[in-house]
Amino acid sequence: MPNSLARYPEYNQIIQSVLKADALLSGQKEVLELLAKRAPLFQVLHRLVSIVEEQYEGTFCSILLVDNVQKTFKAGVRVEYEKNYCEEETGVSILPPYMGPCCMASHLHEPVLVSDIENDDRWQAPWRDWALSNDLQSCRSQPIFSSTGEVLGTFAMYHKKHVDPASTNLYQIEVTSHIAGIAIERKLIEQEELIKAEQARLLNEELTKSIHMRDEFLSIASHELSSPLALLKMQTEINKEMLQEGELSQEDILTLLDNHATRIDKVIAAVRQMLDLSNVAEGKLQLRCHYFNLTEVLHDVSDRLQPLVKEAKTSLNLHSEAEVMGYWDQFKIEQVCTNLITNALKYGDNHPVNIHLSLQDGVARLEVQDQGNGIAACDHEKVFQRYERVVSPNSKKPGLGLGLHIVKEIVQAHQGKVWVESDIGQGARFIVELPIDASHIE
Ligand code: ADP
Numbered sequence: 001m002p003n004s005l006a007r008y009p010e011y012n013q014i015i016q017s018v019l020k021a022d023a024l025l026s027g028q029k030e031v032l033e034l035l036a037k038r039a040p041l042f043q044v045l046h047r048l049v050s051i052v053e054e055q056y057e058g059t060f061c062s063i064l065l066v067d068n069v070q071k072t073f074k075a076g077v078r079v080e081y082e083k084n085y086c087e088e089e090t091g092v093s094i095l096p097p098y099m100g101p102c103c104m105a106s107h108l109h110e111p112v113l114v115s116d117i118e119n120d121d122r123w124q125a126p127w128r129d130w131a132l133s134n135d136l137q138s139c140r141s142q143p144i145f146s147s148t149g150e151v152l153g154t155f156a157m158y159h160k161k162h163v164d165p166a167s168t169n170l171y172q173i174e175v176t177s178h179i180a181g182i183a184i185e186r187k188l189i190e191q192e193e194l195i196k197a198e199q200a201r202l203l204n205e206e207l208t209k210s211i212h213m214r215d216e217f218l219s220i221a222s223h224e225l226s227s228p229l230a231l232l233k234m235q236t237e238i239n240k241e242m243l244q245e246g247e248l249s250q251e252d253i254l255t256l257l258d259n260h261a262t263r264i265d266k267v268i269a270a271v272r273q274m275l276d277l278s279n280v281a282e283g284k285l286q287l288r289c290h291y292f293n294l295t296e297v298l299h300d301v302s303d304r305l306q307p308l309v310k311e312a313k314t315s316l317n318l319h320s321e322a323e324v325m326g327y328w329d330q331f332k333i334e335q336v337c338t339n340l341i342t343n344a345l346k347y348g349d350n351h352p353v354n355i356h357l358s359l360q361d362g363v364a365r366l367e368v369q370d371q372g373n374g375i376a377a378c379d380h381e382k383v384f385q386r387y388e389r390v391v392s393p394n395s396k397k398p399g400l401g402l403g404l405h406i407v408k409e410i411v412q413a414h415q416g417k418v419w420v421e422s423d424i425g426q427g428a429r430f431i432v433e434l435p436i437d438a439s440h441i442e
Contacts, residue, residue, distance in 0.1 A: 020055050024172060027051030031179055041187040045077040048176055048183075056169065058160035060136065063144070063180050064090070065153040066106045071095050073102070073153075100127035102154040105141040109151055112141045113165040131158065140165035142173050144181045152184045213387050217400070220387075224270050224398055232263050262307040269342070273402045276335065277386070280409040287329040287413055294324040294333065294364055298357055301337045305345070312345045320357035324364050326436035332410045333434070336418075337366070339403040340430050344370035346397055347428070364434045371427040380420050384408040407432075 031051065034044045049061040060078070067074040073090045098104040100123055101112040114120050115138050117131045131139070141156040155177040157169065239256050242248050248256070302309075302316050309316050344353040348370030356367040375383060379390045389401040411418040414434050422428035 024051060024055055027054075028175065028179060031183075035179075035183055035186070041183055042075075042077060044183045045180060048180055049077050052157065052172060052176055056157075060134070060158040060160075061176075062102070062156045062158075063153060064102050064106075064156075065184060066094060066151055068150065071107075073106075097124060098122065099124055100131075101139060101141040102156050105143050105154050105156075106151045109143055109145075111143065114139050115165055116162065134158075135160050137162045138165055140173065142177045144177045144184065146181060146185045146188075152181055152188075155180055217387050220400055221270070221274060224400055225267060227398075228263050228267050232260060236260070258307065262311060265307070269338075270400060272335075273339075273400055273406060276406045277402050280406060285332075285409055285413050287332065289327050289329050291325055291327050292330050294326055294328075294366075295320045295322060295357060297330060297334055298337055298355065298366070301334055301341065302355070305338070305341055308342060308345050312348065312350050314345070314348065314350050315352045316341065316345075316355060317352055318355045318357075320355075321359055324357055324359045324436075326364055326434060328414055328434060329410075332413075336407050336410050336432060339407050340366075340368040340432070343403060343430075344368050344372075344428070346399070348372040351427075359436070362436050364436055366432040366434075367429055369427060369429040374422040374424050374426045374428050375420060376424050377422075380422070383420065384418070 027047075028051070031044060031048050034047060045063045049063055052061050053059055062076060062078040064073045064076040066072075070091075071094050073092045073094065076090055092099055092103065094103040094107045096104075096107070098107070101114050104122070105112040114122075117123075117128060117137055117139065120128075136158040137160060139156055139158040141154050143151045144153045144155055146152050155173065157165075157173060159165075235256075239248070243253070298318065298320060302318055305316070341353065341355065349372040351371035354367075354369045356365075356369075358365050375390060382388050383390060384404045384407070386405045387401040388405075389399055391397055391399070408418055411432055411434065416432060416434035418430065418432045420428055420430050
């Protein structure tokens with residue numbers, strides 16, 4: 001039989017073509033099975049490329065994947081010359097001047113044919129040198145399209161001899177590109193699904209955390225509001241009885257009323273913080289700015305806080321330039337000063353609190369420094385977050401964990417900055433910097 005066939009070379013050729021077609025077909029079947037088994041993308045592409053190379057002697061194939069955002073090749077598969085596939089970013093730009101035919105094919109969305117690599121001056125030297133050093137004479141690069149017509153990559157066939165890329169293996173190239181397209185598109189869909197699942201998980205985590213924080217806040221808030229009010233009520237009843245029994249002098253009554261006023265102020269401050277928080281949270285922090293002297297406001301605030309200073313058995317030392325004029329929301333900046341000074345009195349371990357206000361290069365700088373236990377460096381960011389407190393659970397110092405968060409929101413709304421410089425046992429210095437003209441941000 002072989003002898004008789006040798007006499008008819010055309011039959012031999014037909015049989016060879018049939019065998020080749022058969023091998024290609026069973027190779028493609030194998031690739032489709034890999035796809036159905038959800039094999040990794042690069043395993044599928046690697047096999048796809050190897051099948052073609054095995055059947056066409058002197059042919060080298062590659063599949064490159066395009067990053068359509070960066071306009072680069074992000075990864076590729078080459079078998080013959082690199083013996084392996086790579087998944088790392090290649091980063092080669094697909095834009096002109098084109099590095100090679102695959103860049104051009106993916107950018108122009110059409111096949112690129114090169115019948116004589118050596119004498120084709122469309123390409124830059126590195127690509128041509130690489131091709132010639134590997135004995136490659138001609139090639140065809142075919143864009144791989146998605147089902148919606150987007151270019152996902154390229155499938156290229158290189159030949160070690162001069163062949164006319166317009167007429168060779170067209171059917172094979174189209175089938176291979178099509179299968180590669182299905183594999184790449186499926187991978188992209190899988191990646192998208194993974195990203196969506198991860199986003200949903202993060203959202204869920206965030207939501208659970210918010211609900212937990214809200215519950216914790218509600219319990220602290222109700223404690224913060226109900227305890228002082230219950231105490232106040234109890235004291236008022238005791239004082240009423242004492243008054244009826246004639247046990248109180250006018251001086252005693254004045255002292256008691258002062259104490260009651262301080263307690264009521266604290267409740268008012270807590271309620272105000274909650275209202276401020278809801279404004280901040282709903283993005284309602286609208287500024288109503290006008291020119292005013294921050295020095296005067298600071299003096300007013302420290303006068304108003306004298307009952308707290310008295311209660312902390314300490315003093316407030318205020319050093320300020322006579323006039324620090326700025327275009328700010330007065331009510332909100334008062335709130336910033338109040339929160340920082342109140343904290344310095346609360347956490348300052350009964351030591352004097354120093355306040356310093358200055359103006360330099362169009363920026364007002366307020367420093368509130370206490371000599372309390374301070375804040376560890378790792379908590380400097382945390383104390384400005386909503387509901388965050390870094391006091392020990394059995395601390396006697398009440399609070400909602402809102403004051404500094406509100407300070408930060410107000411300062412940032414004025415395009416300013418606030419931060420703390422402190423360490424454990426070193427006291428804390430809170431610094432606010434406000435540009436004096438916030439008119440452009442209203
Ligand atoms: P609150 O005082 O109501 O807890 P804040 O938002 O004002 O809430 O402060 C957040 C946390 O930052 C406080 O709980 C406290 O742990 C810490 N903190 C704030 N100011 C000081 C300070 N001057 N010294 C030490 N710690 C402070």
